[in-house]
Amino acid sequence: MSPSNSTPKAPGVRARIRAELTAAIKASARRQLATEGASSLSLRAIARELDMASSAIYRYFASRDELLTALIIDAYDAVADAVEAADAAAVDQDDLVARFCNAATALRAWAFEHPHEYALIFGSPIPGYEAPQDTIDPAGRVPFVIISLVVMARGGEHDTSPPADPALVSALSGLDGFTGSLLPTPLLSEVVSAWAQLFGMISLELFGHFKNSVADDGVYYGHAVRDMANRLLTSPAEAAT
Amino acid sequence: MSPSNSTPKAPGVRARIRAELTAAIKASARRQLATEGASSLSLRAIARELDMASSAIYRYFASRDELLTALIIDAYDAVADAVEAADAAAVDQDDLVARFCNAATALRAWAFEHPHEYALIFGSPIPGYEAPQDTIDPAGRVPFVIISLVVMARGGEHDTSPPADPALVSALSGLDGFTGSLLPTPLLSEVVSAWAQLFGMISLELFGHFKNSVADDGVYYGHAVRDMANRLLTSPAEAAT
DNA sequence: TGAAAAGCAAGAGCACTGCTCACTTTTCTT
DNA sequence: AAGAAAAGTGAGCAGTGCTCTTGCTTTTCA
Numbered sequence: 001m002s003p004s005n006s007t008p009k010a011p012g013v014r015a016r017i018r019a020e021l022t023a024a025i026k027a028s029a030r031r032q033l034a035t036e037g038a039s040s041l042s043l044r045a046i047a048r049e050l051d052m053a054s055s056a057i058y059r060y061f062a063s064r065d066e067l068l069t070a071l072i073i074d075a076y077d078a079v080a081d082a083v084e085a086a087d088a089a090a091v092d093q094d095d096l097v098a099r100f101c102n103a104a105t106a107l108r109a110w111a112f113e114h115p116h117e118y119a120l121i122f123g124s125p126i127p128g129y130e131a132p133q134d135t136i137d138p139a140g141r142v143p144f145v146i147i148s149l150v151v152m153a154r155g156g157e158h159d160t161s162p163p164a165d166p167a168l169v170s171a172l173s174g175l176d177g178f179t180g181s182l183l184p185t186p187l188l189s190e191v192v193s194a195w196a197q198l199f200g201m202i203s204l205e206l207f208g209h210f211k212n213s214v215a216d217d218g219v220y221y222g223h224a225v226r227d228m229a230n231r232l233l234t235s236p237a238e239a240a241t
Numbered sequence: 242m243s244p245s246n247s248t249p250k251a252p253g254v255r256a257r258i259r260a261e262l263t264a265a266i267k268a269s270a271r272r273q274l275a276t277e278g279a280s281s282l283s284l285r286a287i288a289r290e291l292d293m294a295s296s297a298i299y300r301y302f303a304s305r306d307e308l309l310t311a312l313i314i315d316a317y318d319a320v321a322d323a324v325e326a327a328d329a330a331a332v333d334q335d336d337l338v339a340r341f342c343n344a345a346t347a348l349r350a351w352a353f354e355h356p357h358e359y360a361l362i363f364g365s366p367i368p369g370y371e372a373p374q375d376t377i378d379p380a381g382r383v384p385f386v387i388i389s390l391v392v393m394a395r396g397g398e399h400d401t402s403p404p405a406d407p408a409l410v411s412a413l414s415g416l417d418g419f420t421g422s423l424l425p426t427p428l429l430s431e432v433v434s435a436w437a438q439l440f441g442m443i444s445l446e447l448f449g450h451f452k453n454s455v456a457d458d459g460v461y462y463g464h465a466v467r468d469m470a471n472r473l474l475t476s477p478a479e480a481a482t
Numbered sequence: 483t484g485a486a487a488a489g490c491a492a493g494a495g496c497a498c499t500g501c502t503c504a505c506t507t508t509t510c511t512t
Numbered sequence: 513a514a515g516a517a518a519a520g521t522g523a524g525c526a527g528t529g530c531t532c533t534t535g536c537t538t539t540t541c542a
Contacts, residue, residue, distance in 0.1 A: 296503090
């Protein structure tokens, strides 16, 4: 064996087991998350489960917050994967209403399958924890799916509405990057409201605020989503015909 | 001084200083809440601030969770007081749209003035903490204001809509106690959606999910609330005239 | 091939937490 | 005034995140 033969995989061997252990730590953390919740996630408990010293964890994550950040990013990506997959799974890709309903239903389903991870990303922020820049990209994927569907349905629509309140235009100007200014401001505002409503319905139900008022069987959610899809994706002109 | 002279206010003196200390503990907890957040609320820190042994706290609250419950109930009542006051402050009590906007604006204002207390009641629930029965009554006060305004505006309305999906009727049957069945099911569903949207808009903004997309000046919120009020409080029949 | 460098794990230790318990002190009641 | 009840104390248990030193293994390079 030439020395060059032992180094072709040089970048790998050690880095690979490091990646494996990193994944094992996150897996254990997620397991603990599902039973104990985020705020009582214990590095020592993870170390116990993996049969290693608690201090060894710090070779992989500099702090508890850093572990949480990694879990948060994973969660954002996981929910976005689920939503995008549901959107793409629509039998007729031209049926935007169906695609919207699929995506919204997948969002709720993922939330109920992973309540603690949902709470991690959509619940109250961890105190003293500032979301690092790495999270904002994956965080935008789900809203992007929604806004894209609306753009597809009504992007080139002739804007017949009276000029919008300039203050509102500027308040929503941060979304221009998303839409490329393809949506008139009032419609853009409706999209934001729809996103807020989706998030609100799921969170209220998941966090127990619908106890004794709305049944948790998804029937209400399904109706609300269908209404929302029709309202958002159908232009007034179309509806009038 | 006769011994009877030191006891005439017998029913009060001890109970009063107990109530005072209880309030002082909650005040200190709230102060700590605002700087550290709920999950790192420390009984020992409270005891330090009040110059007493940490174990003494347990004479007033049996556990950390019990203290949190007390703070949660207080927060529910505080936000409900704010919303009800704003509703009642409308110059014209017959202008239901104005009352609705007042209430919704007060809700957002309270949330931004007391972000940690808002997170306490509307954020992700404390893990392993089951909301006791005492909280559900004050928790219903804000939704009750909203639903009441809708009932006032459209309570006796003649229901011309086609019969609603029985599954939806049953999913929302838990709200009958609130409304006395005064609202047709589709409208009731819209009210729930409106509440979810209000909650969603405030939470998304407060928890930082609107960063880089929606300006945090309340302009968007104000527009959305006005739209919502008109949609909810104006009957289609009225709008047609 | 052998020595220097870098990565890794361990264990002791610090300062903190919620909570319990036996004990003393204070206050109210009889 | 005596006894009972309530309030306050401090030590202690089991747990936490995190740091630092001490060795060991793997990789790198001359």
